[in-house]
Amino acid sequence: MGRRYFGTDGVRGRVGEVPITPEFVMRLGYAAGVTLVAREKLPAGEHPAVLIGKDTRISGYMLEAALEAGFSAAGVDVILAGPIPTPAVAYLTRALRLQAGVVISASHNPFYDNGIKFFSAGGAKLADAVEAEIESRLDQPMGCAEAARLGKARRVADAAGRYIEFCKSTFPNELDLRGMRIAVDCAHGAAYHIAPKVFHELGAEVLPVGVEPNGLNINDGVGATRPEHLKKAVLAHRADLGVALDGDADRLIMVDQRGQIYDGDKLLYVVARARHAEGRLDGVVGTLMSNLGFEHAIARLGVPFARAKVGDRYVLELLHERGWKLGGENSGHIICLDRHTTGDGIVSALQVLAALKQQGQTLAEACAELVFYPQKLINVGLPAGFDWQADPGIAAAQARAEAELGDSGRVLLRPSGTEPLLRVMVEGRDGVVVERLAGDIAAVVERASA
Template identity: 50%
Template sequence: MGRYFGTDGIRGLTNAAPMTAEMAMKVGQAAGRKFLRGAHKHRVVVGKDTRLSGYMMESALIAGFTSVGMDVVMVGPVPTPAVAMLTRSMRADLGVMISASHNPYHDNGIKLFGPDGFKLSDEDEAEIERFLEEPPAYAEPRDIGRSRKFEDARGRYIHDAKMSFPSHLRLDDLSIVVDCANGAAYNVAPSALWELGASVTTLGVDPNGFNINDEVGSTAPAALQQKVRAIGADIGIALDGDADRLIVVDEKGSIVDGDQLMALVTSDWAKRDLLRGGGLVATVMSNLGLERFLESQHLRLERTKVGDRYVLEAMRQKGYNVGGEQSGHMILTDYATTGDGLVAALQVLACLVASGRPASEVLNLFEPLPQLLKNVRYSPGSAPLEESRVQQAIADAETRLGNSGRVLIRKSGTEPLIRVMAEGEDPALVENLVDNICEAVKQAA
């Protein structure tokens, strides 16, 4: 990761470096400089979620892009995958999403997409970072860019998302609660489900600039669980602030995580001869139960580092069309170039409708192994994982688990934390091993 770009663009507390209006303008100038190529009129699509700071960041980015000669198309509050789709569809040179995803309202972020609708490579981001340190390449006065609003972005995205739903199926009489996290999908997700015939009850569809992800959405599913039980809905769907992540609640109010959803879509696509790559790409965090389930279906699990960009990279390199994360990002490259919570939800709903069975039966395909994750804070500059006592504790845990489980220790990409995860068939043993490693890390840190 670079100085400014993390695993998912630039992100941080608004009005504190690097998430300031000044930095946003510089990002517009640097990214504009990188993607100004050829003699055609250059265009950038800019979308945002519903945070109060989105107005400020949008204005600053527009100033940056237009000052170096790029035209800006403002698409307003739309999901991250909508920006990726519109960048391709409008033949734009660049797409920008202003969002801090599932973070609280006081954070914000900038995600960049290339002309192909995919997130930028590490190399492109490194070049933009280099331009950030140099004076801007201002356009001549006659070549300064224009900005305009594009009013039909939501309608275009709804149409695109619905095209992923099997044409012979409908959602008639299906009672769905959809929680939009007071975020970017507050309008599009309920509309798309209603257009496909569902009976829709909404949560988190009243954004006010401050309430994005506030006790609603995929990272806070309690409200959705309660609503599904209260009205006897068939299923509940929770998206995050920028709608690239999905968590599902079955008719009993139980949470279904990304691993179960990926197992469902992967096995369904394999049966329908739609699956490419012979399996699924997921991260090292996905449960061992998922891996065993896929093996029972003669399918592979390809693991990557944590981060949907690494999942997508492996999918593109190795020819897979289904990938994702336990946290609910699902990437279906037949339909989208990035995680898309609504498109993933439509695939899950298609399986539910086609089966005619309750969600609790359809969505629970394997018994996950007990998994425990704990975080240990360390002093920046120290290297606790290199200490012999920590390495010994990890080795002991691996020996005791053998083939019945696994241990995963990694540094957080965003905070000075060591993440200690273990899973195995005996929950008491898993807890004991995680605590032993955490203690060793604390002593070393």
């Protein structure tokens, strides 16, 4: 049976529409709380406790209050962290020995979207079985614990400061960032008061970008999904590097001093190459979207490579399955399990910087042997209920493209896990052919779904 509300990255949607309404989110908090109470065998009189963090969307105030009410009604204590990055919630949940963590964020989406994401006590994405149990309780009437068993709420002291120190601890003690001018774009999101301090306290001269959230401007023309803004800042201020995060700071894109943009595949390669040189790289996990050039470059290092489905939770699953520590997506999710339990944009940036420092190289030099195949991605909107996999015209268009590419490329059609889109990706040696084939398939999908 398919899940109705939980997607690849929690529950997400447009604010004011189910499931992102105050009433539904309160019921979600209650269902999650009842699940925690049932699963946790705590001594009599003790309550499970959850940490709630959020990004800078204006709707976060409303949803935070709704979640707090739901958890309290279920007999779960709530610890409020305020605006902090998603990976900060994962870290603090583990560090404070809490039973779960919750993030109110829609990541890279516009301000009018929001979402609810859960972390386990160990700081990892919530297991599918637990999400399914929470969903099953959403069908049941919402109750309320007796007055003496209601959960309490409090704010955690210096959540930002604790996380800043954690991020700094992932950077080698013998290194610093003195002499570097780094532009840090926080997308007017959750890291606006954190990321600049991390790089500054490690010695860099920091040029803050996207650090004036007003509740409505998160990801608006800035951040990891709009790296051109950071590129302009790097060139204008003659910075050595630029670091771009998304709204909840779990993605990373970087820009070098020439204005060249480096996506997740390139940054993951820099870290992998450095780990390999140190003799501590067992394998690398990418996704179906990872460039063939990246896969071939990893192979030249003599390192095993595996592809997961798109989505950082699937990268994590495959890493745990293989017992490897490093993986990521070209969108900028980079997971270093020897540093954190989840993808973390700030921590990933520090791993890239450490690699460059240790090898005495620029980003361009570190990526010199990485040659990408041309890749074209087109997002096509899909109407509700349209079964693109059953459409013979789409299947035929894909087959024609694959036949023309042969062994020199590939075609990937996949639905977005967070938006009503079909992602059409074509990759091959000839950029002109790639562009044409991607456009042809996208046009067929548009006609079929009209």
